[in-house]
Amino acid sequence: MSIQAVAAQAGVSVATVSRAFNFPDKVTPATRELVERVARELNYLPNASARTLRTQRSRTLGVVLPTLLNPTFAECLQGIARAAVAGGYAILPVTTGYRLDEEERAVQLLLAGNVDGLILVVSNPSTSAALQRLQAAAVPYVLAYNRHADHPCVSVDSEGAVADAVTRLVLLGHRRIAMVSGTLAASDRAQQRYRGYQRGMAEAGLAAPPLVEVPFVETAVDALCAELRPHRRPTALVCSNDLLAIRSIRAAHLSGLVVPDDLSVVGFDGIALGEDLTPALTTIAQPNSDIGRHSVELLAQAIAGGRALQADASLLLPHAFRDGESCANAREDNDAALS
The missing domain is CATH 3.40.50.2300 (Response regulator)
Structure with missing residues (x-):
């Protein structure tokens, strides 16, 4: 089937059909949809190699x-x-x-x-x-x-989002708040989120414990269980992504802790799976x-x-704090045990 047949069936010129395939931004959406529909009906496939030679695209x-x-x-x-x-x-x-x-x-x-x-x-x-x-x-x-x-x-503003999450945990009475992250060197997003954690802790006048750095998500549970031993364990975890937060909840369960009664957990990403957990994950949701x-x-x-594209074309999209069921007020007996 030829381009001429598509043009005749669609009631447009051959040039319009060519533009619809080669420069779709140069025709109206209605015209593009019409040409594409007729092309499908006639089993017409434009030659990609020829199109690239003509348009350099x-x-x-x-x-x-x-x-x-x-x-x-x-x-x-x-x-x-x-x-x-x-x-x-x-x-x-x-x-x-x-x-x-x-x-x-x-x-x-x-x-x-x-x-x-x-x-x-x-x-x-x-x-x-x-x-x-x-x-x-x-x-x-x-x-x-x-x-x-x-x-x-x-x-999104990863640093600001995590700083706000720390503030929310402080308002719930938490003082021993730790951060769980993947390898910082492998991700500028993780670095920004860690800076946000440090900022939030500093603004609250709290000393930030060492970062819990987990190189591989697959081995995170074992590493996190070690961090949740009774002696001066944190009462809340801020995780640099939701997968680490999910594994933190698993580690808490294996350590005999109840989320959120004994340990609050906050994630980052807003993946749909987090809403299906029990408890549902509290997280910073990205669009x-x-x-x-x-x-x-x-x-x-x-x-x-x-x-x-120049740097000034950058877009900063809004994030949202999604309240789930994995955060609660810090328990007084937990704080006493940690002092």
Whole structure:
């Protein structure tokens, strides 16, 4: 089936059909939907290679994520996919396993695949070789979840959110509040959240105990059980992500503690699974799907304008403190036992 047949059936010109596939931002949504519907009915498939040669665009966005095992990034990818389809783009996702060498390799792979732009989550924008390679190639990109003054980002205020969470725990009477995090060096988000914890503790006039750093989520329960031994254990935990919070609740159970009676637990991310727990997880919820959607929209605007995104295009989206059932007032007998 030919492009001429699609144009005739849709009642538009051949040029309009071409624009609908090659430059969908140049036609109205109604026209694009009409052309796409007729093309499907006629089993017409535009030649992607020919389209790339004509327009120098592949209509493909590269996506670099640390993992899809964490529902946070899966929810973000869903937002990316929906926004990409709405804008006439395909996506090519790659995961890095939180490894710096894999970040750089992923960018190299996607650039070789002639993507029009990239959405990335990197370990540390300040030292990222992957971003340096992107800047050298002059390919538009936007960072999701990362927050850095020199790069275009879509994120939340992780530091402020955790500081507020600490304040909430202090108002519940907690004084021994510990933080549980993944490896700080592997994530600027974890670093920002730890700074927020330190700030919240300092504002409350409390001494912050050493960070409970858990390199691997899979082994977190054993490490956390060691932190929950009776001698001067914390009465509350602030966790840098929901998966660690879920494992903290498991560790509390194995240690003979009841959440939230003996131990309050706060997570960060707002994954749907947290609401299905007993007790339901109290957490700082990020708009994960919206982070993905806004990342695509910013990138598509830059691609359409033939320019790179600048740092001043960054968006800071609102977070929400989701009250669950895993936080409660500090018990006086707990405080007495810890003194």
